[in-house]
Amino acid sequence: MKKQLMSAAITLLITSVCTTAGATTGQAATWSYAAPTGPEQWSELKSDYALCSSGLTQSPIDIRDAVDTRLAPLVFTYQPSAAVVSNNGNTIQVATVDAGSLTLASGDYSFVQLHLHTPSEEQIQGRSYPMSAHLVHRSAAGELAVVAVLFEEGAHNPALDLILEAMPKEAGVVMNLQTLNVTDLLPATRHYYAYAGSLTTPPCAEGVRWHVLSTAVTLSPAQLQAFQALYPMNARPVQPLNGRSVEVGG
């Protein structure tokens, strides 16, 4: 029954994908992942990007020596929602307005958008994964909490396919998705690493609560190639820990 429902939902999604002719984000990418506008130069491109080099709690990081402090499990209360898939010149992003929330000890954070990186920006014991999704949430007070989902090569991932099928090939173009259920992108086991970090793109703002799920989900080699055909490499290098600790929870 559950399987039938899921395939019905997928069919609905695929048939509901449509282009929004002529729609653009109106923003040219002013930074990139390669010189002369790559991560080493971000802080020089705009004064607003200074933290990209001067910040002391930057992301991503290489996760090692995590401390088990028995953090509470992450509470996801996602719900199906309409979404907009955009190619913003640096990644594919899926934005929604009412896809539910993430609850932490510090409060509720509404899901705002997710986007993809290849390879994964975060490393675990020095290992990167072929891809990661960053699920970005914002509290009523404007604070950000991100959940990173790691992908390893393996079985085809139907939930990811909804995004890959809809992703515009050209920067500045957006597509509509009738339904996205973010839960479908999460692994069944949701143990996580938590640390205090930043946006991994300019302006590299700090004060971001990071949660990296330690169980990877899969994507097929063809799915990885489909994304890499648009963005072969869109990952910021790992940043110094500067004394931060990484905790384990879930």
Ligand SMILES: [Zn+2]
């Ligand atoms: Zn990201």
